[in-house]
Amino acid sequence: MGRNNERNIKKHNDKLHKAQNKVKAAEVARKEKLKEIIKKFNEDKNAEENK
Secondary structure, rough: OOOOOHHHHHHHHHHHHHHEEEHHHHHHHHHHHHHHHHHHHHHHHHHHHHH
């Protein structure tokens, strides 16, 4: 039995792609969270300036 047969390669690639997608999803979530925080900060700042 060779280690580089099709089934093992597919299993490895699936595992790799799952991990890569998880990292990408986390990055997108962080960016969305940051946008919300910046938006809230700017709203609060504008509210204070208008008082």
